[in-house]
Amino acid sequence: DTGVSQDPRHKITKRGQNVTFRCDPISEHNRLYWYRQTLGQGPEFLTYFQNEAQLEKSRLLSDRFSAERPKGSFSTLEIQRTEQGDSAMYLCASSLAEGATHTIYFGEGSWLTVV
Amino acid sequence: TQLLEQSPQFLSIQEGENLTVYCNSSSVFSSLQWYRQEPGEGPVLLVTVVTGGEVKKLKRLTFQFGDARKDSSLHITAAQPGDTGLYLCAGGGGTYKYIFGTGTRLKVLA
Numbered sequence: 532d533t534g535v536s537q538d539p540r541h542k543i544t545k546r547g548q549n550v551t552f553r554c555d556p557i558s559e560h561n562r563l564y565w566y567r568q569t570l571g572q573g574p575e576f577l578t579y580f581q582n583e584a585q586l587e588k589s590r591l592l593s594d595r596f597s598a599e600r601p602k603g604s605f606s607t608l609e610i611q612r613t614e615q616g617d618s619a620m621y622l623c624a625s626s627l628a629e630g631a632t633h634t635i636y637f638g639e640g641s642w643l644t645v646v
Numbered sequence: 647t648q649l650l651e652q653s654p655q656f657l658s659i660q661e662g663e664n665l666t667v668y669c670n671s672s673s674v675f676s677s678l679q680w681y682r683q684e685p686g687e688g689p690v691l692l693v694t695v696v697t698g699g700e701v702k703k704l705k706r707l708t709f710q711f712g713d714a715r716k717d718s719s720l721h722i723t724a725a726q727p728g729d730t731g732l733y734l735c736a737g738g739g740g741t742y743k744y745i746f747g748t749g750t751r752l753k754v755l756a
Contacts, residue, residue: 573746637688
């Protein structure tokens with residue numbers, strides 16, 4: 532399977548701990564996205580990379596959140612000093628951008644529960 | 647800020663019935679995607695529409711992009727229990743990111 536893969540799929544952590552999620556995009560895709568989704572809502576945009584450059588961060592992404600894509604391939608999303616409000620599914624997506632129209636493909640998501 | 651409103655928010659129907667889900671915005675999108683999401687899984691792409699007025703069919707699903715590229719609809723014919731899920735529309739504005747709608751949760755009863 533050569534789709535977007537995310538790890539771990541589920542994470543339960545105590546409030547105040549740090550967590551890191553990894554995303555491996557589809558191999559030839561140059562764009563990588565992180566979204567967050569809470570129960571019953573659509574995904575909300577967090578941040579976006581074109582190759583290794585992080586080009587936009589949503590205001591939803593507080594300074595406790597940091598994302599990297601060091602070699603333009605896989606990406607990590609780290610949340611420091613987790614809070615209960617961080618509990619959500621974190622979705623990674625990738626696309627091959629050619630012009631204004633491109634299709635984004637999602638991974639299966641990483642569920643975070645902060646207790 | 648671009649917003650996509652979906653209606654209805656919830657829909658519960660009997661197997662065999664037809665239904666339409668709407669996705670509306672005041673913004674123009676260069677393309678629009680529809681996804682279906684199962685509980686605990688990531689969204690799975692159903693279709694991308696890019697041309698105003700475009701109609702695409704995927705078996706019993708018919709997708710339409712509005713002439714002005716501000717709205718879209720998804721019509722399901724003879725719904726089946728396997729169609730149950732969260733349906734999401736996502737609009738791309740010619741930039742890099744897609745904005746998601748609020749979602750329509752569909753339940754098809756056998």
